[in-house]
Amino acid sequence: MPHSQGTFRQQLKKMYGWYTGGFVVFVALLAVGEQLGMSSQWIGYTFLFASIALYAAIGVMSRTADVAEYYVAGRRVPALFNGMATGADWMSAASFIGMAGTLYFSGYQGLAFVMGWTGGYCLVALFLAPYLRKFGEFTIPDFLGARYGGNLARMIGVVAAILASFTYVVAQIYGVGLITSRFVGLEFEVGVFVGLAGILVCSFLGGMRAVTWTQVAQYIILIIAYLLPVVILSTKVTGVPVPQAMYGQVLQKLSAKESELFASPKELEANALFKARAHDYEEKIRGLPASLDAERAKLTAKLDALKAANAPAKQIAAAEMALRNMPKTEADARRKWGEARRLAESKAKPPLPHTAAHAGRDEADASVKRLNFIALVIVLMVGTASLPHILMRYYTTPSVKEARDSVFWSLFFIFLLYVTAPAYAVFAKWEVYTNLVGSTISTLPGWVASWGKVGLVKIDDINADGILQLAELTLNTDVIVLATPEIAGLPYVISGLVAAGGLAAALSTADGLLLTIANAMSHDMYYKVIDPDASTQRRLVISKALLLVVALVAAYTASLKPDNILLMVGLAFSIAASAFFPALVCGVFWARANKAGAVAGMMAGLGMCIYYAATTHPFFGGDSANAWFGIEPISCGIFGIPLGFAVLIVVSLLTRAPDEDTRALVQYVRYPNLGESPRQLPRGGGVDHH
Template sequence: MEGKFTDNLGRIYGLYTGGFIGFIILMAIFEQMGMGAATIGILFVAFTIVIYAAIGWLSRTMEVSAYYVAGREVPAVYNGMATAADWMSGASFVALAGGIYFGGYSYLAFIVGWTGGYVLVNSLMAPYLRKFGCYTVPDFIGTRYGGNVARLCAVVVLVVASFTYVTAQINASGTIAARALQIPFEVGVWIGLLGILLCSMLGGMRAVTWTQVAQYIVLIIAYLIPVIWMSNSQGFGIIPHFSYGEAVARIQELEPALQLGAAAVDKPPFGGVKILSVPHFDPQGGMQSWSFATLAICMMMGTASLPHILMRYFTTPSVRDARRSVAFSLFFIFLLYFTAPALATLTKLQLLDPTLATSIIGKSIAEV
C-alpha cells in the first residue's frame, strides 16, 4: 500500500492542489453571494483539518521504522516540502512580513540567518545523521559519543528546546484560530492541539510527513494569493517580486510627508521602540551593523540545531537524498521568504497611499 502511494505522489498531490484551489474559488463565489467572513473562516479550517486527519488515518502504521522515520522512503522533493512546512512557524508565516513592515531592512537579518542555517544543515548535519541510520537525534549522539550520559544530555537539551519552541507555536496557532473562527484564544489552542493529535498519533513520522506536504501546499498558496492580488490591484503585475521597487519609492515619498517612520518615534514614550518603526527605504534601519551580523549568525546556528528539522533527514532513502532534500527545503522556504518583503511593502503602500481606497490616512478610527 505504501509503495503504491509513494509511486503516485505527483498525481495524488496534484489532485489535492487542484481540489484546494477549487475550494478557494468556491469560497470566493460564496462570499460574493453574501456568506460572512466568519463562516468562510470556519469552512477553511474545517476543510484543512478534515484533510489532514484523513491523511493521518490513512498513514496509520504499527511498524517501528515507518512510525519513527517514515520507512526511510520519502523522496527528496517531498521531504523538502515537508521540511519547509515544518519550518514555516508562526514567526515565518505570520510575523516576518510584519517585522519587515515596521523594521524595514533590519529584519532581513532573520531571512539571511534562517536561510543560511540550511547551508550548515546541508554541509554539517543532514548527511551524517542519515549515514548513521539512527531513529532520533539522541540515538545519534549516544552512538557517536558513546554511553548513556551523552544520550541523556541530548534528550534534556532536545526536550527543553522543543518545549520552548512548541509553546510559541501553540500560542500562534491559538491566536490564528481565534482570529479566523472568532472564538476564545483558549479554544483555539485546543483546536490546534486536536489537529496535531489527529495528524500524528496513529501514523507517527509517516503520517506527519504526508500531512506536512499537504500543509505546505496550503501555506504557500495562502501566502502568495494576497500578495499577487495586491500587486495586481496596485498596478505592479502578478509577479511582484521583481516589480515592487516602485512601491518602495512611493513609500519613500509618503513617509516623510506623513511624519511616519523615525520622525514619529524620536520622542517619549516611543523612543525605546525606534527600531520597530524606521523609514522603509533606510538600509541602516534601527539596527547597528554588528547587531545585524550577530543576529544573522545566531539564527543560522539555531536553524541548524532545531530538533524537528533535523528529524526530517532520517526519513530519506540515502545520504545523497538527504543532501538533495535540504536543497529542496531551501527552495520551498525561499518561495515564502522571497515574497515576505513584497508583502510588507505592498501592505504598507496599501495603507499609506491616499490614492488607494484602502488608505487609512486622514480617516477616523470609526471609518477604518
C-alpha cells in the first residue's frame, strides 16, 4: 500500500471516529433537553436541520472541478469506507422505512426482500464488481459502449439507467416528504422540496467525491438510528438488549396472541361487516354508471336535509367533504370503488399468522404465493447486481482487490440492518397487538392522530362500539419504523433520531441516483455521443444543470404521492435487472456476445418488463387479472431477465462475431494480470494500473 494511501486511511478513521462520538453526544444533549422541557417540535427541527447542515458542510468542503473526482471520487476511496458509502447508498428509504413494515404485514413472505437484497451482493462480488473496476472509466453505459461498440448499446444503457434510477429516486424523495411532514410539521409537498435542497447541496457541488464522504456520515447516523429503538424495545419487553437474538421468544408469544385475537367475537363481527362493505362496493361497480348518479343524489339529499335541520357545522362540513370526494366520472368511480373494495376484502378475514409460510386460501393460492416469493427473490438479487448507482461505487476504489474487499464490507454493513429488520417487525407488532388493539378509540395515543394527518394511519370503527379492533386499524407499511418509538412509548428524542436516520437513508440513495442520471445524460449522452470535444468545465456545467432539472422533476413526481415506497423500488430493480444483467454478464463472460445481440437483448428485456408492469398494476391503468401465473407487478423482471438472455444469445449466434479488439477487451477485463496496454482497450475503455 502506498504511504500516502495509508495516511489517508488513518486520517479518515480518525475523522469519522470523532464524528461518531460527536453525534452520540448530540443525541444525548437533546435527550437531556427533552427532560428539561424542550418541545417535540423543536427536537424535530433540530434533528432535521442539523442533519442537512452537516451534509451540506461536507458537500461544500468536497466541491471539485476535477472530472475524475466528480465522477469517481478520484478512485481513492478505501474498501472499508466504500463499503459504508455503498451501504448508505443501498439502504434507501425502502430498506430503512419500508423493510420492517413489509415484514410486519407479510411475515414470512416479506423475507423475500431480505434474501433477495442480501444475496444480490454475492452476484455483485462474483460476476461484476471486480471486472467493472478492472475496466475503469466512469459509468455502466461506458462499459456497454466499449464492449459492444458504437453508441446504440450505450444509448439504450442510458435510457435504462434513467428509467430505473428515476423510479428509485422518486421513492426516496417521497420518503423525505413523509419524514419532514410528520416530524417538522411541514406540508408534504413543501417537505419534499426542503429535502431536495439537502440532496442537491451534496451532489451538485462535488459529484461522487462529495456524495461518497457524505454517505459515510449518513451511514453512521442511519445505523445508530435503526438499531437504538429496537435495542431499547428488546430491553423493555425481554430484559435483554439484543433484539436479533431475542425476537424469537417474542414471536412465540405473538403467535399465541394472534390465535386469541383473530378468534375473538368482536374481531369476527368486524370482519363480517367489512365483507358486507366489500359486497356493497361490488354492487356499485356493477351498477355503473347509474349507481354513481344515485350515490351523488343520495349525498346531495343528505346535505340538504342537514342544512334544513340546522345540523351542527361539523356534520354539514363532513357531508360537503363526502360530496366533493365523490368520483367525477365512471372511470374514476371504477378505480376508487375498486380500491375501496379491495381494502374491505383484505379486512373481511383475519390476516395470515406472522410465521405462516406461503399460506393461502387453498393449495392453488399457496402455490401462487410460493411462486411470487421465489420470483421476488430472483428479481431483487439480479436487480441488486444491475443497479447503475451501486455498480458505479466500485469504480471509486484504488484497485481491483479493493473493489472485491469493498463488496465484503458493503455486505457486512448492510447485514447489520437486515438482520435487525425481522426483529423490528416482531417487536412493533407485539406492541400494537397488546397495547393498541382493544383500546378505547376516544383515548388512543397521540401518534395515531399525528400519523393520520399524513394519511398513513386510519381508524374505521365499523361496528361503532368505540373499541379498536385489529380489522379497524389501517397502517401503511411506511409508518412502522417511523412510528415504533411512539408506539412503544419511548422518549420523543428517539423518534427524532429515527426520523434523522430515515432522512439519511433517503438522502444518501437519492444523491447516488441523481448523480447516476445526470452522469448518464452529461457523460454518456452529451460527451460521448453529441460533443466528444467538450471541455472539462463544459461537461461539469452540463452535468450540474441536468442534475438540477432531474431533481426538480423527481420532486414534483414524488409530491403526487405515486405509491408506497417498496413497490416503486421493486419496479426499479426489475427494470435494471431486465435491461442490464444479461448484457453485463455476457459482456464479461462470453466473448461471442456482440452488438446486435446486446442491443436486441436489452430492448427485449426492458420492453417485456415495462409491458408487464403497465398491464398488471392499477397505478399504470393495468389490471391484476392480466397477471401471468399470478406473478405480481413488482416482480415483472422475472419475465424480462430470461427473455433478455435468450434474445441476446440467439441474435449473437445468428450475426457476425465481435472483432479482435473486442475479444481482447474481454480477455483484459476477465484476467487480472493480463497485459494492460491501451491498445487492448478499444472505443473508450480505461486502463487500471493499480
